[in-house]
Amino acid sequence: MEERERVGAGLIEMDEVFFECVYDQVKNVPAGSVCTYGTIAELAGYPKAAREVGLAMSRVQRAWNLPCHRIVNAQGTLAPTYAFGGKDKQRALLEAEGVAFLEDGAIDLAHHRWPPTGEPEQLALPL
DNA sequence: CCAATGACCAAAA
DNA sequence: GTTTTGGCCATTG
Numbered sequence: 062m063e064e065r066e067r068v069g070a071g072l073i074e075m076d077e078v079f080f081e082c083v084y085d086q087v088k089n090v091p092a093g094s095v096c097t098y099g100t101i102a103e104l105a106g107y108p109k110a111a112r113e114v115g116l117a118m119s120r121v122q123r124a125w126n127l128p129c130h131r132i133v134n135a136q137g138t139l140a141p142t143y144a145f146g147g148k149d150k151q152r153a154l155l156e157a158e159g160v161a162f163l164e165d166g167a168i169d170l171a172h173h174r175w176p177p178t179g180e181p182e183q184l185a186l187p188l
Numbered sequence: 189c190c191a192a193t194g195a196c197c198a199a200a201a
Numbered sequence: 202g203t204t205t206t207g208g209c210c211a212t213t214g
Contacts, residue, residue, distance in 0.1 A: 079211075098196055102210095109209045115195040116211070132195080140195030148195090165202095 090131045093159040094175035097135045130154040137167035
């Protein structure tokens with residue numbers, strides 16, 4: 062019906078299926094955890110469309126209420142083009158949720174990666 | 189349809 | 202650790 066869905070100030074005329082799935086996964090990421098583009102793509106049904114996930118993120122609007130700051134690349138580093146203020150803002154948001162960063166400025170994916178796909182070593186061991 | 193682009197990923201040098 | 206190369210697939214002109 063009509064031309065896809067008009068969202069805020071942007072008109073979405075892409076494969077809503079893929080994007081909807083991506084956004085759904087992003088919404089599923091719990092606070093304090095992060096997810097990689099590749100994982101999101103995989104969950105969305107396109108195991109190799111990691112770039113499209115990033116593209117979807119760039120198209121995200123604030124009104125959608127998506128925690129896109131929890132999506133990082135496979136290296137645990139933040140993209141330079143975070144839509145809501147840049148990587149600096151993204152990092153601040155993540156730290157506010159309890160995400161720890163390494164000295165290199167990358168996120169410790171071993172502790173914050175989500176979902177816990179088959180990794181049995183989620184033992185926090187705080188001390 | 190073709191070419192270029194992109195918040196990527198992994199392997200190789 | 203960095204830089205380069207290839208692949209991946211949807212969007213855009």
